[in-house]
Amino acid sequence: MDIKKMIEGKKEWRCHVSRVKSLPEDYQIVYKEIQKYLFKVGPVELNDGIGLLSEIITFFEEGAADGKGVLEVTGTDVAAFCDALIKDSKTYADIYQESINQKVNKKK
Numbered sequence: 714m715d716i717k718k719m720i721e722g723k724k725e726w727r728c729h730v731s732r733v734k735s736l737p738e739d740y741q742i743v744y745k746e747i748q749k750y751l752f753k754v755g756p757v758e759l760n761d762g763i764g765l766l767s768e769i770i771t772f773f774e775e776g777a778a779d780g781k782g783v784l785e786v787t788g789t790d791v792a793a794f795c796d797a798l799i800k801d802s803k804t805y806a807d808i809y810q811e812s813i814n815q816k817v818n819k820k821k
Contacts, residue, residue: 729763732770740773743783743791750795756802765798 733744747769756765776786787794 725763729767729770732767732774736770736773737777737783740777740783743787744769744773746791747787747795750792751799754799754804754806755795756799756804757808769798 733741736744748766751765773783773786776783784791
């Protein structure tokens with residue numbers, strides 16, 4: 714990665730963090746938990762930028778603008794909300810399972 718891309722990435726991330734901080738407190742708390750969850754189990758494409766995270770913020774901004782509480786937007790099962798977001802995405806768990814299966818199948 715060249716220096717120009719790193720600088721652009723940092724600028725994009727700072728803008729992203731600024732948007733999170735402008736959300737109501739309950740939205741910020743849930744967003745941070747979603748972010749942790751997605752970084753642990755999440756889709757491989759999270760490494761390609763902040764697209765999904767940015768979409769979540771936009772969704773949250775709209776909910777807050779409509780005067781809704783965050784759990785009205787996500788539902789009470791936030792993990793299920795996350796899982797629905799990434800249901801069609803390849804995750805690190807998928808990659809790990811594939812590698813195990815390949816190793817096992819080679820030894821047969």
